[in-house]
Amino acid sequence: MIPEQLRKSLEARVAHAFSAREAAVDVMKDLQFHYGWLTDEAVGEAAEILGLSRLQVEELATFYEMIYRRPVGNKMIHICDSISCWNAGYEKILDHLKARLGVEVGGTTADGQFTLVPCCCMGRCGDGPLISIGSTIYDHLTPELVDQALEIERLSGTAAPDHKGQA
Amino acid sequence: MPKLIIDNLPVEVAPGTTVLEAARSIGITIPHFCYHPALALASACRLCAVKMLDGPVKGIQMSCSLPAQDGMVVSTTDPEALKMRALVIEWLMMNHPHDCPVCDEGGECLLQDFTIAGGHSRRRYQGDKRTHRNQYLGEHVYHEMNRCIQCYRCVRFYQDYAGGTDFGVTGSAGRVYFGRFEDGPLESPFSGNLVDICPTGVFTDKTGRYRARYWDYQFSPSICQHCSVGCNLAPQAFQREVIKIVGRRNDQVNSWFICDRARFDKKGINDPSRPREPKVDGEATDYETALDALAARIYDFLEVHGPESLAFVGSSRLSLEGCLMLGELAANFEAAALSFYGDPAEAKGSQFATELLTEQNVAAPADLASADCIVLLSVDLMNEGPMLAPFIRKASLTGTKVYRVDAPALPSEQRLPFDCLDAATLAEVPLETASRAIVVCHAARTPHEELAPLAAKGVRLAVLQPGPNGFAAGLAARKHGAVPFAEVLAAKKVRGIVAFESDLSAANLKGVTVLGCADWRTSELAQKAGVFLPTTTWMESTGTSINFEGRAQRFERTFRPGLPLRGLDAKYYAQSRYGEPAPGQPEVPPPQPPRIPRGEIPGGQEIEAWKAMARLLEKLGGEPIVEPLTGSWRPLREMDPEAGGERIFGLFKSSEPDTL
Numbered sequence: 139m140i141p142e143q144l145r146k147s148l149e150a151r152v153a154h155a156f157s158a159r160e161a162a163v164d165v166m167k168d169l170q171f172h173y174g175w176l177t178d179e180a181v182g183e184a185a186e187i188l189g190l191s192r193l194q195v196e197e198l199a200t201f202y203e204m205i206y207r208r209p210v211g212n213k214m215i216h217i218c219d220s221i222s223c224w225n226a227g228y229e230k231i232l233d234h235l236k237a238r239l240g241v242e243v244g245g246t247t248a249d250g251q252f253t254l255v256p257c258c259c260m261g262r263c264g265d266g267p268l269i270s271i272g273s274t275i276y277d278h279l280t281p282e283l284v285d286q287a288l289e290i291e292r293l294s295g296t297a298a299p300d301h302k303g304q305a
Numbered sequence: 306m307p308k309l310i311i312d313n314l315p316v317e318v319a320p321g322t323t324v325l326e327a328a329r330s331i332g333i334t335i336p337h338f339c340y341h342p343a344l345a346l347a348s349a350c351r352l353c354a355v356k357m358l359d360g361p362v363k364g365i366q367m368s369c370s371l372p373a374q375d376g377m378v379v380s381t382t383d384p385e386a387l388k389m390r391a392l393v394i395e396w397l398m399m400n401h402p403h404d405c406p407v408c409d410e411g412g413e414c415l416l417q418d419f420t421i422a423g424g425h426s427r428r429r430y431q432g433d434k435r436t437h438r439n440q441y442l443g444e445h446v447y448h449e450m451n452r453c454i455q456c457y458r459c460v461r462f463y464q465d466y467a468g469g470t471d472f473g474v475t476g477s478a479g480r481v482y483f484g485r486f487e488d489g490p491l492e493s494p495f496s497g498n499l500v501d502i503c504p505t506g507v508f509t510d511k512t513g514r515y516r517a518r519y520w521d522y523q524f525s526p527s528i529c530q531h532c533s534v535g536c537n538l539a540p541q542a543f544q545r546e547v548i549k550i551v552g553r554r555n556d557q558v559n560s561w562f563i564c565d566r567a568r569f570d571k572k573g574i575n576d577p578s579r580p581r582e583p584k585v586d587g588e589a590t591d592y593e594t595a596l597d598a599l600a601a602r603i604y605d606f607l608e609v610h611g612p613e614s615l616a617f618v619g620s621s622r623l624s625l626e627g628c629l630m631l632g633e634l635a636a637n638f639e640a641a642a643l644s645f646y647g648d649p650a651e652a653k654g655s656q657f658a659t660e661l662l663t664e665q666n667v668a669a670p671a672d673l674a675s676a677d678c679i680v681l682l683s684v685d686l687m688n689e690g691p692m693l694a695p696f697i698r699k700a701s702l703t704g705t706k707v708y709r710v711d712a713p714a715l716p717s718e719q720r721l722p723f724d725c726l727d728a729a730t731l732a733e734v735p736l737e738t739a740s741r742a743i744v745v746c747h748a749a750r751t752p753h754e755e756l757a758p759l760a761a762k763g764v765r766l767a768v769l770q771p772g773p774n775g776f777a778a779g780l781a782a783r784k785h786g787a788v789p790f791a792e793v794l795a796a797k798k799v800r801g802i803v804a805f806e807s808d809l810s811a812a813n814l815k816g817v818t819v820l821g822c823a824d825w826r827t828s829e830l831a832q833k834a835g836v837f838l839p840t841t842t843w844m845e846s847t848g849t850s851i852n853f854e855g856r857a858q859r860f861e862r863t864f865r866p867g868l869p870l871r872g873l874d875a876k877y878y879a880q881s882r883y884g885e886p887a888p889g890q891p892e893v894p895p896p897q898p899p900r901i902p903r904g905e906i907p908g909g910q911e912i913e914a915w916k917a918m919a920r921l922l923e924k925l926g927g928e929p930i931v932e933p934l935t936g937s938w939r940p941l942r943e944m945d946p947e948a949g950g951e952r953i954f955g956l957f958k959s960s961e962p963d964t965l
């Protein structure tokens with residue numbers, strides 16, 4: 139259940155949209171912020187607010203890379219596995235990340251800090267291989283730079299995790 | 306009109322035609338999956354490559370989404386195009402489970418056809434295949450997602466065309482999944498079309514899986530007899546059993562699709578307890594004896610009670626031939642009554658629609674798609690004419706307002722797949738400002754006084770009939786002066802009836818003898834009848850049916866009537882080479898059909914209702930009749946069942962019922 143105030147603000151957002159679908163991403167993001175991930179309950183609430191069926195919300199939710207339909211850690215690590223980063227040697231970075239975090243792709247670290255997922259191109263193809271942690275992009279990576287990045291992100295703590303934010 | 310050259314053949318097509326359609330018009334099929342004439346373009350599969358040799362665009366192009374233009378020179382056989390198509394099909398087949406032998410689509414699968422046509426015959430990919438979990442989609446449609454090639458036809462049909470909301474596409478890239486939010490029955494009343502529209506075996510008809518292959522089926526062009534829309538379809542029968550029913554194209558009536566009732570409701574036809582034998586006083590006999598008995602009983606009855614006590618009762622289930630013949634039969638006894646409907650409102654409404662409608666004021670289902678104002682007037686659309694809904698949806702999506710006036714309360718699952726506004730009365734609808742307005746109503750529910758002025762104002766009408774062939778019944782009723790059976794009963798003169806495929810309830814027949822009853826359904830009326838005559842269903846008959854818009858359509862016999870081989874009683878095997886069962890052993894049918902040639906099909910004595918009427922008429926002293934479509938109806942005899950049907954308004958002067 140979402141607080142009445144959140145529901146009201148989402149309804150207002152939808153009322154201003156040209157079509158319900160236009161507001162769908164905003165609604166899903168806010169619900170994700172509230173719950174930590176887009177729970178089944180949240181899908182139902184989004185459907186109600188948007189006047190769509192749950193399936194129609196699911197269609198959008200599963201299309202977008204940054205809407206999470208499963209519980210995730212505090213910070214999301216997206217690793218680009220698209221063609222330029224692949225050419226630039228993304229696999230080495232991926233292997234290193236998996237070893238450091240002790241997770242497979244899609245997994246969350248034991249301390250709940252990070253979830254590692256692939257993503258298809260961040261539009262910085264000349265700077266690969268690259269990852270994003272939260273909303274920060276780390277490019278031209280080497281295994282050493284990955285370690286540094288993880289260190290920075292660990293230290294910056296868990297307050298207001300980005301993927302749950304309104305970004 | 307663009308002129309282009311395709312494979313050295315010049316062709317001229319209407320503006321807006323695509324290269325794929327232009328090729329099709331001269332008999333060249335370019336392999337395609339996502340393209341479907343009834344759906345919006347997706348260009349999702351990339352299979353339809355051709356090479357443009359000259360003209361405004363050059364090189365490899367997707368023919369399904371390329372509008373034909375002047376000066377184009379197209380090759381569908383250029384090595385580069387062939388290579389492209391072979392690679393695309395190889396890629397689409399990469400994750401396919403290669404399970405054709407256990408796939409119910411096998412043999413009628415576009416993917417099989419175009420894989421072969423595309424030149425992909427050897428698998429090179431050795432990696433793992435992506436797999437999906439299937440969903441339970443209800444008792445009608447079976448889901449096998451691994452066979453999907455991501456053409457998006459299903460979702461474009463289900464959501465865009467039919468307005469369903471509980472099925473769609475989730476995920477992205479290599480993970481797209483076509484299904485529901487969670488397991489559960491598909492909600493759309495058009496869900497069965499997924500089976501037809503999916504080019505591969507993702508959706509198969511659960512009610513007929515693993516019974517037969519495409520080449521085993523008996524097929525014929527037929528017409529749905531569940532409501533008066535008259536959708537075109539083709540039953541697929543195997544060993545005297547309807548296994549599946551698929552949609553058949555008629556652009557004016559149903560496009561390519563049929564509703565789920567038409568597709569999945571096969572019970573009545575395959576019903577093992579269907580009455581198969583003629584009976585006299587409950588004793589099985591042959592047809593000739595039963596007809597003799599009925600004729601004799603009618604004579605005896607007339608002796609005692611006189612013709613004014615006799616009524617011939619039919620229904621809108623009869624074919625046009627049946628309706629006309631029943632009229633002839635009743636006319637044989639001047640004072641005898643004739644009824645097609647029990648309810649006076651249905652009888653009057655049905656008849657009135659045949660008087661009012663003309664070529665000019667009638668609306669075909671497809672006309673709804675281009676209407677600029679649509680009114681649903683006291684009609685339960687999803688029950689009484691479901692296939693009109695997608696056309697109305699199409700209009701609604703382009704901005705046409707749909708008004709619901711005096712709507713009968715709908716059960717909640719009967720959601721209309723388009724937006725509509727409620728209006729209390731017809732007067733509230735701004736019909737004057739529309740130039741292509743259509744009112745959809747039901748013959749039994751809309752008063753005549755309301756319809757005639759609408760037609761006079763130039764509004765076109767879709768008047769749904771109380772039964773599948775109501776229009777024909779209405780015409781025959783006019784010609785022969787039929788009366789609603791409720792009025793026949795109220796006059797208290799009738800003492801005996803002869804019923805043909807009638808839906809009368811036996812309950813109100815106190816003091817009335819059912820001399821004879823002909824039907825393919827079991828009914829109380831049949832139980833009460835002195836003489837029972839089994840008739841064929843529409844799938845086992847050839848005949849004509851007239852839909853609500855006065856469109857006569859021919860249906861052809863799909864299979865000969867008789868007991869289905871499956872579950873055939875052991876007694877029919879007695880003469881087979883398996884011999885009599887050993888003493889003390891139960892009569893178990895051997896696993897194979899009988900091997901002894903028989904002159905007759907077990908349980909196959911049924912004949913078309915009109916033929917039973919004609920033979921009865923002959924026994925009652927009438928002329929032998931071999932062809933029921935005579936006089937004005939003659940032109941319908943040669944009608945091509947695949948040519949879309951013909952409106953009947955030109956056949957006779959509607960103002961003079963005698964010429965009908």
Ligand code: SF4
Binds near residue numbers: 508
């Ligand atoms: S399920 Fe069938 S119709 Fe739907 S995308 Fe896959 S192959 Fe096409």
Ligand code: SF4
Binds near residue numbers: 534567
């Ligand atoms: S709309 Fe009526 S005629 Fe058409 S398929 Fe459905 S039941 Fe049959």
Ligand code: FES
Binds near residue numbers: 218219260261262
């Ligand atoms: S390919 Fe990695 S950012 Fe574009």
Ligand code: FES
Binds near residue numbers: 338370
């Ligand atoms: S048929 Fe042209 S891309 Fe699918």
